[in-house]
Amino acid sequence: MAIAATAKLQEQFDAGLETRADFTIDQPRERYGAVDHAVWDQLYRRQMALLDGRACEAFIEGAQRIGLNVAHVPDFDAVSERLMAATGWRIVAVPGLVPDRIFFEHLANRRFPVTWWMRRPDQLDYLQEPDCFHDLFGHVPLLADPVFADAIHAYGRAALAVEDRALPLLARLYWYTVEFGLMRDADAKPGAAQGVKIYGAGIVSSKGESLYSVESAAPNRLAFDLDRVLRTRYRIDTFQKTYFVIDSFAQLFDALGAGIAARLADPEPLIAVEPHGAGDVLASDTVYTRGTREGWLADGDV
Missing domain, CATH: 1.10.800.10 (Aromatic amino acid hydroxylase)
Incomplete structure (x- = not known):
């Protein structure tokens, strides 16, 4: 994007x-x-x-x-x-x-x-x-993959109807899913690679982030929630502070299509609130891994 x-x-x-x-x-x-x-x-x-x-x-x-x-x-x-x-x-x-x-x-x-x-x-x-x-x-x-392919198609169709002022919200969703998304690994052995698998393009194409995203103790790994992602800043200059973990591509399809179409029909409630920092962990989050924050920069979230 x-x-x-x-x-x-x-x-x-x-x-x-x-x-x-x-x-x-x-x-x-x-x-x-x-x-x-x-x-x-x-x-x-x-x-x-x-x-x-x-x-x-x-x-x-x-x-x-x-x-x-x-x-x-x-x-x-x-x-x-x-x-x-x-x-x-x-x-x-x-x-x-x-x-x-x-x-x-x-x-x-x-x-x-x-x-x-x-x-x-x-x-x-x-x-x-x-x-x-x-x-x-x-x-x-x-x-x-048919389900993932349909999810990206749905995202494109939904995004065309969104107001320009909501583009930062679309960017956050794309960033935390298509670019830097993780998914649960139902077959993972206890303690193996944090129980997640990579699917985001920014991770699979990077040697360093392929290792960091699934093996480092530094980042947060949180359960995916659409509203939470739409309100969360991200990093473009370093490895991510937080990765959001989907359960399946079916969940992604729902979020990238009907989910954003419904949430951004009137984007004002999401635009009006101050977004969360890239490394924030909220009381309402489902936390798979709370990061140690090692190596994090204090500023620079976008």
Whole structure:
């Protein structure tokens, strides 16, 4: 979900690629060099090994089903063909972050925007904005799961009807679910990886946060509650202080569709109240893990 154009996006606009009104482009496969393909291969192999036992099975299965297990940057058309057969979704190439309303339009029409360019070798562990690996590896595998795919479609449709002043609320929901969500692991052994599995794209595409989110004692892990999430700030510069844990993708579907449509038909009650800090734990929360707060910054919540 985009908020504004960035310097990197402007760089892409200046690169001579034809960008359509909906921000889509044709994937410029001829612009990928040996380094780009090597970075994809390295990141894919590293993350899939790391996510074994940590990510939800739907993600692992989805990545293989749509053909991401190749030693080069995948062909978007080939991925789309497999994805269409699974859930009716396809991916579209974009130069980078796109405006919110255009992003929602794509989701509402079962199209997921994927940034075409790859990060550099010196950016394997951290990149300020989404690149091809984050978008394609992080987000797209779960779109092969019918319930998750329908949840993202419902989010796009509901978001189109929301007033601009409620966009920060939409951003919080997307951040704490699609980007940095965890789900309960019903089969977890006592004490194993905090009893949760990863599904959020910002986690699965990050080596550091893949480990931190499920194994560190520092963050809170709280049961997902829609109103609570809509009123909670988050971090864009560090690992999360709090992760919200869903029970299932069915719960996510309810929240991303009918849930926000009902809550944000009149967003004023949620906008008018002061949001909670990213690390707050409330008396009303269902707490799976109360964080030790080690390494937390005192300010910087957005």
